[in-house]
Amino acid sequence: MTVARIAVTIAVAVALQTTLLPYLVGNWSGIDLVLVAVIYVAMMTGPVTALVSGALGGIVQDALSGGLIGVGGVAKTLVGFSVAMLSAQVIVVPALPRFVVFFLSTLVHGFVFLGLYSMLESYNPNTGIGAVFGQSLGNGVAGVVLFELTKVLPRLGALRLRGFNSGRVKPRMEW
Secondary structure (H helix, E strand, O other): OOHHHHHHHHHHHHHHHHHHHHHHHOOOOOOOHHHHHHHHHHHHOOHHHHHHHHHHHHHHHHHHHOOOOOHHHHHHHHHHHHHHHHHHHOOOOOHHHHHHHHHHHHHHHHHHHHHHHHHHOOOOOOOOHHHHHHHHHHHHHHHHHHHHHHHHHHHHHHHHHHOOOOOOOOOOOOO
């Protein structure tokens, strides 16, 4: 992945998380698209890229959400680095291992986020264990769908560019 693709992935996730998703599902969202994007980048690249994307995505999301700035950045950075190191050692190509990675990563993110929030702020977010598990399920499904879409979309673009002619090329007229 190039730097531009990573930046676009994180930017689209932040934009969708802050603008479109609250209108679709209300105030409480069962999916954290920025975390899904960070985990996706971590699984596709290395630990340094995952660190940077987690820090930037988390800090931008913190700044736009109105909470403590840096708590989400630390949690997403920790998760991104851990996933990048794990995916370098373990094969996570099939859909079920990817779902497990997204599920467990979201659990770790939720516990780190809530733990840091409880240490730094007297106000605790109105989130319980059930909400963290619900978000883990939502992120797991969203992550698997994201990986499947990235496999299918280039093929659809290639079909469109070829004009659905199954690889046949029209002969050129010679003058």
